[in-house]
Amino acid sequence: MKLHHLKGEVCPDCGARVKTEEQTSQHCNGEWFERRLYLCGAEQRWIPNFSRMQWSAPCPNSPEQLAEKQRLNMEAQKLVNYIRKSAFTADEQSKIFDRIRYACAFDNHIFNSAGETR
Numbered sequence: 001m002k003l004h005h006l007k008g009e010v011c012p013d014c015g016a017r018v019k020t021e022e023q024t025s026q027h028c029n030g031e032w033f034e035r036r037l038y039l040c041g042a043e044q045r046w047i048p049n050f051s052r053m054q055w056s057a058p059c060p061n062s063p064e065q066l067a068e069k070q071r072l073n074m075e076a077q078k079l080v081n082y083i084r085k086s087a088f089t090a091d092e093q094s095k096i097f098d099r100i101r102y103a104c105a106f107d108n109h110i111f112n113s114a115g116e117t118r
């Protein structure tokens with residue numbers, strides 16, 4: 001499909017190719033809402049209301065997103081280390097880690113590097 005407003009065949013941050021693109025609905029001014037999803041997960045939209053492009057999902061490989069992910073993982077590592085040194089039993093720690101793991105998108109190695117066996 002050829003979109004009218006969203007240009008570019010690759011994610012500007014990481015070079016990932018387009019996964020899907022579509023015109024989702026037509027505005028009363030005649031222009032179409034456009035959506036383009038890249039293989040990396042970044043999602044770009046054209047909003048005809050104000051004739052503007054916006055990113056509804058940033059590229060996970062952009063410098064800003066990588067820095068944020070690194071910051072979150074560093075803080076999560078501190079939390080895991082604290083829990084490991086606490087008086088919680090191994091079983092209790094495992095349950096806490098399960099909650100943290102699924103509540104946040106931290107890298108799994110954080111939990112393994114702290115000594116967790118699974």
Ligand SMILES: [Zn+2]
Pocket residue numbers: 011012013014015016038040041042059060061062
């Ligand atoms: Zn990307």
